[in-house]
Amino acid sequence: MKRAAIFLVLLLVLTGCNPSVQPAAAERPRTIITTDGEVDDMDSFIRMLLHSNEFQVEGLVYSSSQWHYKGDGKGTLFTSEMPGTARRYGERTDLRWPGTSWMQELIDKYATVYMNLKEHDENFPMPDYLRNIIKTGNINFEGDMKEATEGSDFIKQVLLDEKEGPVYIQVWGGTNTLARALKSIEEEYRGTSVWDEIYKKVSDKTFIYTILDQDATYTKYVAPNWPDIRVIYNSSQFWSFAYAWPMVVPDKLKTYMEGEWFAEHIKFNHGALLENYYLWGDGSRIEGDPEHTQGDMEVAVERHMNQYDFISEGDSPSYFYLMDFGLRNIEDPTYGGLGGRFRQSESNPRRWEDGRDLGDLNPVTGEVDPSYPQVRWIEVLQNEFAARAEWCVKANNEANHAPVVMLKCPKDIKAIPGEKINLSCSVSDPDQNGSTVRWWQYMEAGTCTVPAQIEDAASQNTSVTVPENALPGQTIHLILEVKDDGTPVLTRFARVIVTIE
Numbered sequence: 052m053k054r055a056a057i058f059l060v061l062l063l064v065l066t067g068c069n070p071s072v073q074p075a076a077a078e079r080p081r082t083i084i085t086t087d088g089e090v091d092d093m094d095s096f097i098r099m100l101l102h103s104n105e106f107q108v109e110g111l112v113y114s115s116s117q118w119h120y121k122g123d124g125k126g127t128l129f130t131s132e133m134p135g136t137a138r139r140y141g142e143r144t145d146l147r148w149p150g151t152s153w154m155q156e157l158i159d160k161y162a163t164v165y166m167n168l169k170e171h172d173e174n175f176p177m178p179d180y181l182r183n184i185i186k187t188g189n190i191n192f193e194g195d196m197k198e199a200t201e202g203s204d205f206i207k208q209v210l211l212d213e214k215e216g217p218v219y220i221q222v223w224g225g226t227n228t229l230a231r232a233l234k235s236i237e238e239e240y241r242g243t244s245v246w247d248e249i250y251k252k253v254s255d256k257t258f259i260y261t262i263l264d265q266d267a268t269y270t271k272y273v274a275p276n277w278p279d280i281r282v283i284y285n286s287s288q289f290w291s292f293a294y295a296w297p298m299v300v301p302d303k304l305k306t307y308m309e310g311e312w313f314a315e316h317i318k319f320n321h322g323a324l325l326e327n328y329y330l331w332g333d334g335s336r337i338e339g340d341p342e343h344t345q346g347d348m349e350v351a352v353e354r355h356m357n358q359y360d361f362i363s364e365g366d367s368p369s370y371f372y373l374m375d376f377g378l379r380n381i382e383d384p385t386y387g388g389l390g391g392r393f394r395q396s397e398s399n400p401r402r403w404e405d406g407r408d409l410g411d412l413n414p415v416t417g418e419v420d421p422s423y424p425q426v427r428w429i430e431v432l433q434n435e436f437a438a439r440a441e442w443c444v445k446a447n448n449e450a451n452h453a454p455v456v457m458l459k460c461p462k463d464i465k466a467i468p469g470e471k472i473n474l475s476c477s478v479s480d481p482d483q484n485g486s487t488v489r490w491w492q493y494m495e496a497g498t499c500t501v502p503a504q505i506e507d508a509a510s511q512n513t514s515v516t517v518p519e520n521a522l523p524g525q526t527i528h529l530i531l532e533v534k535d536d537g538t539p540v541l542t543r544f545a546r547v548i549v550t551i552e
Contacts, residue, residue: 087224188228
C-alpha cells in the first residue's frame with residue numbers, strides 16, 4: 052500500500068498535477084517579466100497570458116519606474132532623476148501606484164479559461180504555477196535599488212542557477228529590480244576566486260529587452276558594471292503598439308486597432324480574462340492611478356478616440372521577440388521579427404538598438420519608416436490575438452490553429468553571384484484548412500542591397516537567382532510566409548539566409 056501511494060505521488064508530479072510545479076517544455080526560451088503596473092502593462096500582461104505557451108515564464112516581478120512607485124510609507128519626498136518626469140510631478144511621496152495584487156487578480160481570471168486554453172496547447176502554464184512565481188521587487192521609489200528584495204533575490208537565483216541557455220528579462224518599467232539582483236551578485240562574489248567565472252556566467256545568461264529607460268539604473272549601474280550583458284533597447288518601434296499608435300499605424304492597418312475590431316474579437320464573449328482588457332471608453336478605472344482616464348467616454352471623445360479603441364500595449368514587443376513563428380529573429384536581433392528589428396550598437400557590440408534613423412520601407416508611404424519594423428507584423432499579431440481569444444471559449448475542433456511550415460531546403464545557404472538556388476517547403480494544417488504561400492525578400496534584414504529574382508513567389512517549390520553584382524560576405528534574407536484560410540487567418544514563417552561567397 053505504501054509503495055502504491057509513493058507511485059501515485061510520483062505519477063501526479065510527473066504528469067503535472069502538482070499545482071506548484073510547471074513542467075518545462077524543451078527549447079522554449081526562459082523569461083522573467085518585471086512590470087510597474089501601468090494600464091498598458093496590464094493589457095500587455097493579458098495578451099502575454101494568452102501567448103504564455105510560447106515561452107517558459109520563470110518569474111513575474113513587481114517593480115517601479117519613473118511613472119509608478121509606492122513610496123516608503125514614511126512620508127519621504129522624492130524627485131525623479133528623469134528631467135521630464137521631475138518637471139511634471141515635482142516632489143512626491145508616491146506616484147500612481149496600482150498595488151501588488153493586479154497580476155494575481157488577472158491570473159485568477161486566466162484560471163477560468165485555463166482548461167479551455169490547455170485543450171489547444173498543453174504548454175499553457177498552470178494558474179497556481181504563475182501565482183507562485185509572482186514576487187515583489189524594488190518598488191518604493193523610481194530607481195530604488197538600495198536593498199535586496201524578494202523580487203531581486205528571485206532574479207539573482209535564476210541568473211545563478213545551473214540551467215542552460217539565456218534568461219530573457221523583459222523590462223516593462225524600470226531596470227532597478229534587475230539592477231539590484233546584479234548588485235547582490237556583485238557584492239557576494241566580487242573579490243572572490245570565482246568572480247570571473249560568475250561574471251561570465253551571469254553576463255552570458257542575462258538578455259535584457261527594455262522599452263525605453265524608465266529609470267537611470269541601467270545607465271548608472273548595469274551598463275558600466277556589467278557591459279557584457281546583452282540588451283535590446285526599443286525606443287521607437289514599440290510606439291506602434293503603444294499610446295501613439297494612431298500617429299504611427301497606417302490607415303490600412305488601423306482596422307486592427309479600432310473599437311469595432313476589439314469589441315468583436317477581444318473584449319466581449321471571450322471569457323473573464325478578456326473582459327478585463329482595458330480599452331478607450333470602456334468605463335473602467337484603475338484604483339491608485341488617477342491618470343488612467345481612458346475608460347471615461349468623455350475623455351475618449353476629447354482625444355478623438357472611439358469607444359473600445361486600443362489604448363496601448365507598449366511592452367508587448369518584449370515577448371513578441373520570443374515567439375517562435377519561424378522568423379529566426381531570436382538568433383540575431385538584426386534579423387527582424389515580431390518584436391522589431393535592431394542594429395548592433397557602435398559603442399557596445401552586446402547592445403542592439405532601434406532609432407529614428409533605422410527603419411523598413413513602408414509600402415503605404417513609399418518611405419523608410421522607423422516604426423515599420425514593428426508595424427509590418429500588426430495583421431499577423433492581431434489575428435493571432437483574436438484566435439487565442441477564441442481558444443478561451445471554443446473547443447479545439449471549433450477554433451483555428453496555425454499552419455505548420457517545414458523547409459525542405461537548408462535554412463542557411465552559401466551561393467555565388469548569379470547562382471540559381473532552389474527553395475522548397477511543406478505545409479500542413481491541423482484544422483485541414485487551405486493555405487497560401489508567399490516568398491519575399493526582407494531587404495533591410497540582409498546586407499545585399501540588390502533584389503534577388505524570385506521565380507515563383509506563390510509556390511512551395513521555387514528558385515531564387517542571386518544578383519550578379521552581389522558581393523562576398525553579403526547576405527540575402529528570404530522569408531516564406533504561409534497563411535491559412537481559417538478564421539481568423541493565421542500565419543507562420545520560415546527564413547532562408549543566403550550568404551554570398
